[in-house]
Amino acid sequence: MTKLLYFLILLIVGSEAMAQETVWTSVKQPLKEVKALKKQIVKPKFRNKxxxxxxxxxxxxxxxxxxxxxxxxxxxxxxxxxxxVVVPKGVFLTGAIHLKSNVNLHLADSTVVLFSRDSTDYPMVFTRWEGMECINYSPFIYAYEQENIAVTGNGTLDGNANMDYWWWWCGAKKFNWDESKGKQTPARVALHEMMADEVDPKTRVFGDGHYLRPAFVQPYKCSNIYIADVKLINAPMWNLNPVLCENVLIERVKVITHGPNNDGCDPEACKNVWIKDCYFDTGDDCIAIKSGRDEDGRNIGRPAENHIIENCIMKDGHGGVVIGSEIAGGAKNIYALNNTMDSPNLDRALRIKTSSSRGGTTENVFFYNTKVGKYKDAAVRFNMFYEKPGNHIPTIRNIWVENMTVKEGGKYGVLSAAYKESPVKNVTMINCVIDGVKEAYKVDYIENVTLKKVTINGKEYTSFD
Known part of the structure; x- marks a missing residue:
């Protein structure tokens, strides 16, 4: 055997080994991974001026x-x-703010940055809207291909949205909305069709007359991002939405906004993200990790990778820690530790939502030391049938839930809906106490389940049979 052939065999065998799925067998493994990851996520430094x-x-x-x-x-x-760049005390009305490299937008204590309700104050930029690439209104705070950027300080970012401005575009009325009746619906349908037809994203032009609401804060293809201490209220749509970014640190941020699609933090197709000591009280998911919708997510092929969610408080929202639904690029190595969730208006604690129009693999999800007061639907929820079906069966595997306590649960402890040909695999739950639920679990296709000291409504469970 020649040296070259021997080397090629080693390379192929090594690649196959790396491609194999991770299966944690001890809590020490993910905890070690978290410790190593924290050393990689560093705060950018700025010139003292x-x-x-x-x-x-x-x-x-x-x-x-x-x-x-x-x-x-x-x-x-x-x-x-x-x-x-310092915003002193006052109320400063503005249109879109575009950050540049090495700039820290700093809000003085008690100051308010109030965003204009005039859509013409938000120029057309290349952006993502619900996981689809297009040209649309600029996000309120936006950066494209920049590095070392920050938004800091104890001031408030006020999106100035309500039922009369921005929210009504999607059919919102009295905090209920029907997207089928929204002004944005034709454009939303058109964008879906363009994505499915793989039309060049730079020719997918929307803006005036199309009613696609902009995101609040969206760094796009940026690196070394720091967002700290600010309060966000009255968002037009998603609040914090870094896209295709790397090295993102978000800490002590407060997001309080109950409009439609007012997700708290949606890191999308990002690598090395640390969200810590934050407060979320939202009209949609508190934290929703994403990697692009359908064709756009698969074609770009960037997974959400290496995310830590730590010491956060979640109140109202569709889910506390959520992965999906725009997750076609996949997600891996998601670690949620020491978080607290409690609200009769919180639907789920851990939620993984995808569909066969998405595809992709969601794997290595570590949910550790979670305290839950109340929720409505399920403590742990897997769903492969979110939105429309397609031909890309998703994969969910290697989920570890340990030290979770629930005082007053909702309908289910664990709820799962999967494909027979793609069951949820390798689910471990250890030392979990869930009280006050109507039904302990409702699952269909789920394999290799390990339950140790799992008590639901006072009864210990060793399987989901």
């Missing part, structure tokens, strides 16, 4: 539009090597 937006003509009276003043301050800061 402040640029007050008032020095560029900004007026904090709540009525003067400060879009240009803020843009000028950011441009100057960026050109001179970076630093902090």
């Amino acid at each position: 402040d640029y007050a937006i008032t020095d560029f003509g900004a007026v904090g009276d709540g009525t003067t539009k400060n879009t240009k003043a803020i843009a000028d301050a950011i441009a100057k800061c960026h050109e001179e090597g970076g630093g902090r």
